[in-house]
Amino acid sequence: xxxxxxxxxxxxxxxxxxxxxxxxxxxxxxxxxxxxxxxxxxxxxxxxxxxxxxxxxxxxxxxxxxxxxxxxxxxxxxxxxxxxxxxxxxxxxxxx
Numbered sequence: 683x684x685x686x687x688x689x690x691x692x693x694x695x696x697x698x699x700x701x702x703x704x705x706x707x708x709x710x711x712x713x714x715x716x717x718x719x720x721x722x723x724x725x726x727x728x729x730x731x732x733x734x735x736x737x738x739x740x741x742x743x744x745x746x747x748x749x750x751x752x753x754x755x756x757x758x759x760x761x762x763x764x765x766x767x768x769x770x771x772x773x774x775x776x777x778x
Contacts, residue, residue: 685721685755692747696731699766720757727761728769737763 683691686703693701707721725744732740740763745752752759764772 685723685751688751688755689723689725689748692749692751693727693744696727696729696743696747699728699730700726700769701728702726720755722758723756724760725762726764728764728766730766732763732765 686705689703690701702725704724705721706724709722727744731743735743741761744759744761744763748756748759
């Protein structure tokens with residue numbers, strides 16, 4: 683199973699409305715984390731599990747769901763965690 687598929691599976695309990703994951707590992711070739719096998723990823727996730735939670739709490743939910751992947755197959759993960767309402771009112775990464 684690919685790392686992206688594993689990320690999707692582990693985040694499923696948070697009932698995501700959408701998840702966009704980009705593998706940016708090639709941009710970090712030669713980096714110490716890349717040499718150890720851990721990839722670099724960028725993710726935008728929309729879930730109502732984030733309602734009422736600040737950014738740190740949202741990221742903790744995600745890191746908790748990913749578990750040991752964060753110490754093994756993932757070296758770096760850039761996270762954008764939004765509620766459905768925020769996703770409808772904030773510009774996308776491409777629009778920024």
